[in-house]
Amino acid sequence: MPMPVASPSPYCAVPASGYPFQALADIYNQTRIDYIVPMPMNARRMELYVSTYDIDLGASIIALDTDGDPAGIGMLGLRGDRAWLTRLGVLPCKRGHQLGRFMMESLLEQAARRSARQAQLEVIKGNAPAHRLFLKFGFEETRELLVIRRPPGQPAMDNPLPDATVSALQPADIAACLEQRPPGASWIDETPSLLHAGSLQGLRLELPSGDSGWVVYQNTAFQIAYIVLHVAPTDGETMARALLYHLHRLHPLQDTKVENLPALDAHWPAFQSTGYVEAFRRIEMRMTL
Numbered sequence: 312m313p314m315p316v317a318s319p320s321p322y323c324a325v326p327a328s329g330y331p332f333q334a335l336a337d338i339y340n341q342t343r344i345d346y347i348v349p350m351p352m353n354a355r356r357m358e359l360y361v362s363t364y365d366i367d368l369g370a371s372i373i374a375l376d377t378d379g380d381p382a383g384i385g386m387l388g389l390r391g392d393r394a395w396l397t398r399l400g401v402l403p404c405k406r407g408h409q410l411g412r413f414m415m416e417s418l419l420e421q422a423a424r425r426s427a428r429q430a431q432l433e434v435i436k437g438n439a440p441a442h443r444l445f446l447k448f449g450f451e452e453t454r455e456l457l458v459i460r461r462p463p464g465q466p467a468m469d470n471p472l473p474d475a476t477v478s479a480l481q482p483a484d485i486a487a488c489l490e491q492r493p494p495g496a497s498w499i500d501e502t503p504s505l506l507h508a509g510s511l512q513g514l515r516l517e518l519p520s521g522d523s524g525w526v527v528y529q530n531t532a533f534q535i536a537y538i539v540l541h542v543a544p545t546d547g548e549t550m551a552r553a554l555l556y557h558l559h560r561l562h563p564l565q566d567t568k569v570e571n572l573p574a575l576d577a578h579w580p581a582f583q584s585t586g587y588v589e590a591f592r593r594i595e596m597r598m599t600l
Contacts, residue, residue: 322410324417327371327386332357338373338381342400347435348591363507364388364397364498370421371398374414376405385414387421388498394422394600395498396432399441411444419448423600430600431498433571436592450596455574456497459587461567466560466585472518472553480513480525488513488525491541497571497595505529505537514561516554518543526554535567540578551581559585571595 327335333354340351352360361368365388374383382405388395396418401410422430433456434441480488489502498504505511505527513527522543529537535558542550559567571593572579 320409320413321377322382322413323375324372324414325375326369327373327384328368330373332361335373335384338384339398339400341381341402342384345403346400347438359508360398361386363504364395365390365503365507366397367425370418370425372414372417372421374401374410374417383410383414385418387418389422389425389427390498390501390503392426392428394418394425394427394430396422396430397498399432411441412447415444415448419600428600429597431595431597433497433499433593433595436594442594445596448598450598453595453597456571456593456595457569457574457576457579458590458593459569459572459582460590461559461582461585461587463564463566464559464586465563466556468552468556468585470553470556471549472516474519475553476517477557478515478517480515480527482511484515485511485513485527488527488541489539492539495573499571500537500539505539508537511537514554514557516550516557518550520545522550524550524554526558528558530562530565533565535562535565536569538567538569540581542578547577548581551578552584555581555585 336352336354336357343349366386367389370389371386373381376382383401384398385396386398388397399414419430432445434445436455489505492502508529510529510531511527512530513525515523515525517523522545524542527539528535540551540554
């Protein structure tokens with residue numbers, strides 16, 4: 312059993328690295344039984360989450376109650392001097408006793424020990440208790456992020472740019488395209504997350520005028536995810552719609568989920584016009600350590 316982190320609280324925190332992935336998934340699922348948006352995990356999904364988002368299990372915690380039983384979980388992602396607090400949850404029967412505050416203190420302490428200068432997180436819009444807690448710690452809202460979905464099916468529209476040439480991106484092309492991305496992606500869809508997630512494919516669209524654009528996405532057996540659009544500045548919405556049209560013409564059987572699209576993103580109307588709907592929103596928050 313891992314050694315507890317010293318604390319004056321009646322609770323103690325032990326590194327999540329001392330638990331197998333199935334145990335971590337079980338604890339996490341217990342904290343989400345009554346959550347606004349259920350997000351159940353199993354051992355494999357937990358392992359992929361840890362590897363995709365650079366979760367440091369030695370800095371992540373399991374909170375134990377006074378009987379030594381797991382009462383909560385919190386995970387910490389680390390990239391350079393940035394820390395990402397995620398998968399924070401308390402068992403329903405343990406809420407209302409300052410455990411969330413204790414876990415936040417423990418995670419931020421772990422981030423500071425690892426030389427992080429900035430901490431960030433997302434909270435589901437409508438989760439008022441968690442939002443209030445993060446504000447008390449000094450986190451400030453930065454923007455709203457959309458989680459959007461599209462059911463399987465061919466596009467219910469005509470090709471917006473019938474004169475364009477569409478070709479598949481090769482692996483080297485995908486890496487080069489992602490290097491062109493401007494800053495501002497959330498932790499979940501930053502380029503390191505996409506590269507860790509793997510199974511990336513892409514399409515390039517070229518107009519007779521010479522303007523071009525591309526879309527990169529993850530293609531798995533049942534789902535399309537991690538969609539990144541890059542379009543020419545001239546009539547970019549039409550090009551974005553055309554790229555999404557060709558993506559879903561190519562993959563009509565997959566469900567599609569895109570996480571953390573900024574609510575003010577210029578491509579949101581193109582997503583809407585090709586059948587995407589908003590599932591829920593997150594509020595991104597940051598603080599300086």
